[in-house]
Amino acid sequence: DKTKKGVPRGGKTRRHDDGDHRVEDAGEGDAARARAQPQITSKGGGEEDGAGDRTLPREGEPPEQRSAGGNPVDRELEAQERQAKRRVEASAADSASVGAFDKVFSVVPNARNNRSLWGVGLMQLLWTASTLMYVSVLPIYMKQELGLSMTKIGVLEGAAVAAAFFSKVFSGIVSDALRSRTAVIFVGAMLTLACKPMFAASATIKATYGATVCFYWIFSGKIADRLSKGIRAAPTDALLADLSPGNSRSKAFSLTQSLATFGGVLGSSLTAAMLFRGASYETIFLLASVPSFLAIVVLFTAVKQPELEEEGQSAGQAQEKKEKKQGGGFGEVLRNAATLPWQFYFAALIVSTLYVARFSESFVILRAKSLGWETAALPLLLTCNQVLQGLFTYPMGVLADNLGRKQILTIGFLVLIAANAVFIGSSHPLGAVVGFLIVGLHMSMTQANTKALLTEYISPTQRGTAFAVFAVFSGFALSFGNTLAGVLNDKIAGVGCFYGGAAATTAATLLLLVYFAVVGKKEQQA
Helix, strand or coil: CCCHHHCCCCCECCCCCCCCCCCECCCHHHHHHHHCCCCCEEECCCHHHCCCEEECCCCCCCHHHCCHHHCHHHHHHHHHHHHHHHHHHHHHHHHHCCCHHHHHCCCCCCHHHHHHHHHHHHHHHHHHHHHHHHHCCHHHHHHHHCCCCHHHHHHHHHHHHHHHHHHHHHHHHHHHHHCCHHHHHHHHHHHHHHHHHHHHCHHHHHHHHCHHHHHHHHHHHHHHHHHHHHHHHHHHHHHHHHHCCHHHHHHHHHHHHHHHHHHHHHHHHHHHHHHHCCCCHHHHHHHCHHHHHHHHHHHHHHCCCCCCCCCCCCHHHHHHHHHHHCCCHHHHHHHHHHCCCHHHHHHHHHHHHHHHCCCCHHHHHHHHHHCCCCHHHHHHHHHHHHHHHHHHHHHHHHHHHHHCHHHHHHHHHHHHHHHHHHHHHCCCHHHHHHHHHHHHHHHHHHHHHHHHHHHCCCCHHHHHHHHHHHHHHHHHHHHHHHHHHHHHHHHCCCCHHHHHHHHHHHHHHHHHHHHHHHHHHHHHHC
16 A cells, blocks of 8 residues: 555655645545544645645544554554644744734744744844954954954964854754754854953053953953854854745745845944044943843744654654654764755855955954044944945845845855955055945845755755754864965955955955856756
């Protein structure tokens, strides 16, 4: 009998883009056989949109008699019924709770997930505002107040970025093992809040112990801040994938990226206003802790994590696996890591190569300073960059979902090459504005869509681990890229980093074209 386990003969299931395997295209004869099945879960409009599921019992047999005799098949059927009932109740609750917000601001069909998605976006906005408030002035503070060389600044930035991405390794694995994204995000959010006062205390440290000790104090604070970002980042990316189906994933990542960039606008604008009013660096560093605190409030009040399940398994198998994993979650994570598909590793190589060209904004700020920009006006350049990203990132995600990621990503990579050329060839302050805007366009086309590319072939319970593995690749790439940028800048009068960035982006573009050619050929063969 080809209709075992509730899959009618002739039915089709979807690839694990969105974690929703549906039975489709069954003929009338298959439908008749399906009615004789112990259970089929049919969805009126999909689990995400809150439409109710229906469970079809065996004809002529009450549900309470199905487990008689302790037959394993009957026990699995009973487990399936219990899970189906929970899904019906959850879907009914979601449907009943759909309000004006969900109708107007719908990104994903499921109302509860949609609200959580917006909550994650608001947290990203607040965290980015907090970061931009101190990042906008920290390079100038280290250069002018502490007298650091470009090489030392490059080493600091490289170490900080590496710390952020390597911490993703542990946070992603732990979030998969615990099946709790929000718990790990909370730990990172608390560290983000705790490290901001370290920058505010830098003046006291310098006055008491000197510039050298102050540098190591700031270095420690920078490392702690980037560690906190890494702890948050992998489970946050995995949570976004959990909340969004595959056909809306670029849109979901792009929404949160847009909100994050508007947070950058808020942070850099506040910094510029405080600088024009004569505020000290230390005051700016202290006030940067306020958005970090508000993000923790949003985490507890607006974000709800969906239940994680393996794709393609029955409810009975899910229950059995859940019972087994309670004592060995990390063992399951290791098994998941060993089965990550080759498409993921290829995509990780492409994005990591691109990240070599994405050195810290500190070098771009210093280039703008060399072109004649005043220190107090430098945050406005970041503001222009962030505004453009905020306006274009979400539309680019929609285009990627509708037209395909290949076209958007390829153009986005080429745009970064153009940005490097502008920074190399400019001799007027206006060139810095053009360069910043082009970089913003590149980020809006690629930042969210590269994350969607990484998750395309990953199942739900592998997503945290996948982002952890990617953190290893990208951590090396960013650390190498920032260190190389500092060395090149010392050798080639402040523009060497842009030559290296153009070369790395060219290599990433070639790899991207090869990837889509190979993946497309494999899918046609399949």
